[in-house]
Amino acid sequence: MRRTVIGVLVGLVVVGLLGLGQAGTPLVLTHASSLQNVALTILGDAALAPAIMRATNSKALVDATFYRISRLDEVIPAGAKLFIPEKTWAQAFLAVWDPTRVEELFGGGKLVVASWWTAGGEAEGLEALFRLYRELHPDVVIVNATVAGGAGFVFKAVLKPRLIAGDPPDTFQLHAGLEVEGYSPEVYLRPLDDLYAIFGWDKVFPPDLLELMLYKGHYWGVPVNIHRSNVLWYSKEIFARYDLKPPANWEEFFQICEFLKGQGIVPITLANAGGWEAPHLFETILASTLTPEEYRGLWTGATPWTHPGVTRALEIFKKILDYVNVDYAAHTWDTVLEYIAAGRGAMNIMGDWAMGWFMAKGVDVGWAPVPGTQGVFVALSDTFAFPKRAANPINVMGWLAVCGSKEGQIAFNMLKGSIPARTDITPEEKAQFSPYLQSCMEDWARDAIVPSVMHGAAAPESWVVDFKDAINLFLVTRDVAGTQAALVAAAKAALGK
Amino acid sequence: MWLKRRREQLLSILLVLPSLLALFAFVYGFIGWTGYVSFSNWNRLVPDYTFVGWTNYERLFQNPRFLITLRNLGVFTGVFVGGSIVLGFLLAVLLDRRIRAEGFFRTVYLYPLALSFIVTGVVWRWLLNPGSPQMGSAGVNQLLEMLGLGFLKSGWYTDPRVGIISVAVAAVWQMSGYVMAMYLAGLRGIPEELREAARVDGASELGIYRFVVLPLLRPITFGALIVLGHISLKVYDLVVAMTGPGPGFSCDVPAYFMWEITFRANRFGQGAGVAVILLLIVSLLIVPYLRLSLRREVEV
Numbered sequence: 007m008r009r010t011v012i013g014v015l016v017g018l019v020v021v022g023l024l025g026l027g028q029a030g031t032p033l034v035l036t037h038a039s040s041l042q043n044v045a046l047t048i049l050g051d052a053a054l055a056p057a058i059m060r061a062t063n064s065k066a067l068v069d070a071t072f073y074r075i076s077r078l079d080e081v082i083p084a085g086a087k088l089f090i091p092e093k094t095w096a097q098a099f100l101a102v103w104d105p106t107r108v109e110e111l112f113g114g115g116k117l118v119v120a121s122w123w124t125a126g127g128e129a130e131g132l133e134a135l136f137r138l139y140r141e142l143h144p145d146v147v148i149v150n151a152t153v154a155g156g157a158g159f160v161f162k163a164v165l166k167p168r169l170i171a172g173d174p175p176d177t178f179q180l181h182a183g184l185e186v187e188g189y190s191p192e193v194y195l196r197p198l199d200d201l202y203a204i205f206g207w208d209k210v211f212p213p214d215l216l217e218l219m220l221y222k223g224h225y226w227g228v229p230v231n232i233h234r235s236n237v238l239w240y241s242k243e244i245f246a247r248y249d250l251k252p253p254a255n256w257e258e259f260f261q262i263c264e265f266l267k268g269q270g271i272v273p274i275t276l277a278n279a280g281g282w283e284a285p286h287l288f289e290t291i292l293a294s295t296l297t298p299e300e301y302r303g304l305w306t307g308a309t310p311w312t313h314p315g316v317t318r319a320l321e322i323f324k325k326i327l328d329y330v331n332v333d334y335a336a337h338t339w340d341t342v343l344e345y346i347a348a349g350r351g352a353m354n355i356m357g358d359w360a361m362g363w364f365m366a367k368g369v370d371v372g373w374a375p376v377p378g379t380q381g382v383f384v385a386l387s388d389t390f391a392f393p394k395r396a397a398n399p400i401n402v403m404g405w406l407a408v409c410g411s412k413e414g415q416i417a418f419n420m421l422k423g424s425i426p427a428r429t430d431i432t433p434e435e436k437a438q439f440s441p442y443l444q445s446c447m448e449d450w451a452r453d454a455i456v457p458s459v460m461h462g463a464a465a466p467e468s469w470v471v472d473f474k475d476a477i478n479l480f481l482v483t484r485d486v487a488g489t490q491a492a493l494v495a496a497a498k499a500a501l502g503k
Numbered sequence: 504m505w506l507k508r509r510r511e512q513l514l515s516i517l518l519v520l521p522s523l524l525a526l527f528a529f530v531y532g533f534i535g536w537t538g539y540v541s542f543s544n545w546n547r548l549v550p551d552y553t554f555v556g557w558t559n560y561e562r563l564f565q566n567p568r569f570l571i572t573l574r575n576l577g578v579f580t581g582v583f584v585g586g587s588i589v590l591g592f593l594l595a596v597l598l599d600r601r602i603r604a605e606g607f608f609r610t611v612y613l614y615p616l617a618l619s620f621i622v623t624g625v626v627w628r629w630l631l632n633p634g635s636p637q638m639g640s641a642g643v644n645q646l647l648e649m650l651g652l653g654f655l656k657s658g659w660y661t662d663p664r665v666g667i668i669s670v671a672v673a674a675v676w677q678m679s680g681y682v683m684a685m686y687l688a689g690l691r692g693i694p695e696e697l698r699e700a701a702r703v704d705g706a707s708e709l710g711i712y713r714f715v716v717l718p719l720l721r722p723i724t725f726g727a728l729i730v731l732g733h734i735s736l737k738v739y740d741l742v743v744a745m746t747g748p749g750p751g752f753s754c755d756v757p758a759y760f761m762w763e764i765t766f767r768a769n770r771f772g773q774g775a776g777v778a779v780i781l782l783l784i785v786s787l788l789i790v791p792y793l794r795l796s797l798r799r800e801v802e803v
Contacts, residue, residue, distance in 0.1 A: 482751025
């Protein structure tokens with residue numbers, strides 16, 4: 007390869023998007039040249055020529071001033087306007103592109119994004135990611151394939167048959183952690199280790215999260231956010247009226263409950279129409295009666311489920327059930343918050359997506375860790391996965407690049423009400439977030455991180471179902487010993503010992 | 504002559520063959536395949552057809568939730584089928600009195616049938632919303648309060664003792680009009696002379712129904728039983744839309760459990776086991792009916 011094409015004029019620089027690792031620069035050739043030469047001269051690697059072809063053709067679809075390249079070995083005439091992608095994007099393209107799929111060099115196509123984000127806040131967050139993606143890839147048609155339902159339990163059931171049938175969406179929402187086991191990733195998903203290395207994600211995501219993301223030694227999803235599950239929300243109005251302080255431990259909690267019950271207020275509101283809300287509450291109690299190491303051990307087999315901490319958690323849960331609203335079975339996690347909005351309920355334990363609801367309704371709530379979980383962050387994270395048989399792999403790669411980028415994470419999380427998974431958020435960028443999220447970011451950096459069960463981080467799906475069923479039965483039987491035995495059996499079935 | 508008949512026979516077989524083949528492939532083929540999966544070790548997303556004998560069934564019957572769903576199914580079927588038949592019959596008898604605006608009432612009673620169970624479920628979820636002392640009552644409970652019948656208030660589907668019965672109430676609301684239409688047609692088919700004769704013989708009005716009308720309506724009762732019975736065994740959408748599994752699985756039914764254990768917990772083998780058990784229960788109902796109707800056809 008001769009380095010002859012030197013007279014290259016770098017054209018206008020697209021402002022504002024540089025640094026995303028996925029933007030690029032238009033370039034007008036002064037001399038006729040092969041694509042390989044352009045790639046070698048500008049990007050330093052002739053092998054990246056297909057990436058330039060794809061990027062230029064993508065632009066040409068929406069902007070007629072760009073040259074349309076019809077073959078990889080075409081000699082590009084002088085005066086042709088090309089689009090040179092950034093080197094990281096070009097490398098990622100090469101990693102994902104299957105050379106037998108020539109049609110991928112011509113741009114366009116669809117991007118089917120499947121998620122369960124339909125409610126307020128989350129739908130807007132997703133739309134923000136779409137906006138960023140459209141700016142970079144205006145040639146691609148985004149198809150927003152959502153299936154409603156908290157914690158995604160309907161969504162997952164719809165997705166699985168499509169994976170088995172070989173007709174998956176291009177990318178889909180996946181909780182970080184062992185949830186991926188339920189999708190048999192080694193068969194149905196594409197490992198993302200190469201993209202992690204190219205985009206440097208293995209350096210910008212926190213080590214705890216990276217460890218959570220690893221399953222069978224590979225990364226299977228790109229995290230977009232972090233949520234906290236162990237938050238106690240309380241009505242500031244009611245707490246001020248009776249001069250109460252957020253409880254630091256369960257003794258104080260039950261004192262407050264007893265007092266509020268006497269005032270005709272529901273002390274702690276509970277929902278369970280979806281069947282996951284009560285088990286969610288229980289997992290946060292587990293995090294309070296066990297140390298972080300013991301809690302983590304429950305899911306690895308290091309801590310036996312016969313542990314007295316589990317018994318104590320069940321007893322606390324049983325006692326809480328004396329102070330909840332009677333109609334909990336008719337409420338979903340969001341409708342039950344109406345109690346607090348109406349001043350008829352004082353407290354609620356729910357993940358921090360509840361903050362979005364409170365903000366939308368203009369309810370002034372206070373927050374504290376669930377009693378006994380100070381310094382513990384029960385975490386979950388949403389990621390996007392890459393099915394092996396995705397119909398539009400290059401579009402998926404571009405999507406994951408947006409998801410993992412700083413701009414994408416900030417735009418998404420401000421609206422979703424969660425915190426960016428990336429660690430390189432500057433103090434100025436932090437200041438744009440709400441006070442709750444700022445405090446959450448501080449806790450995330452400082453606290454012990456443990457994985458959430460009900461949100462897919464700690465255990466595979468089949469175990470989550472057994473866990474959930476045992477707790478749902480407990481709501482009626484209130485049988486501590488029997489439920490603990492069921493939890494022991496569930497662990498045995500899942501861990502095989 | 505003989506040749507012509509033979510050719511006609513051949514032609515008719517050829518005409519039926521495509522649908523017959525499709526039927527065998529898509530109905531009986533899949534039933535067989537489901538049965539096969541229920542004995543396999545397919546308990547991950549990736550299919551695994553290793554034969555494991557009765558393991559899946561053993562696991563199912565060790566699962567307290569599955570046993571609860573079977574019990575719920577029994578209660579639901581009893582309340583739903585019984586309620587629909589009794590209510591449908593009463594409505595039919597009342598309409599049969601040649602009341603004014605019969606057409607209007609007939610339409611009103613029949614109309615719920617036109618809705619899907621999803622719509623019914625959503626409507627009744629709101630109607631039977633229990634409310635709470637702090638937030639006030641809603642729907643039926645509010646109505647009872649306004650009528651001074653507050654002591655009749657119930658937690659409905661949030662009360663583990665009556666959960667599945669509330670679901671059955673919604674199903675009765677939807678299907679009783681259909682049963683009414685069947686009975687009404689039957690009642691109109693009973694000649695007035697028979698009743699006259701009974702009256703002449705000194706039978707009371709109640710006695711006429713007991714000894715003349717009901718026996719004559721037996722085929723209709725039987726038909727209603729079959730139709731309602733298999734609807735009740737398949738019930739899924741109503742539960743999904745109205746309650747979900749409910750507190751302590753008090754509203755759960757096998758079909759819902761099958762969906763969750765298959766596509767949520769990835770235990771495809773056990774899910775297939777539930778399907779096979781449901782098929783066996785349905786066949787308890789359908790097989791006597793088929794035998795009866797086949798025999799009748801032979802007699803004719």
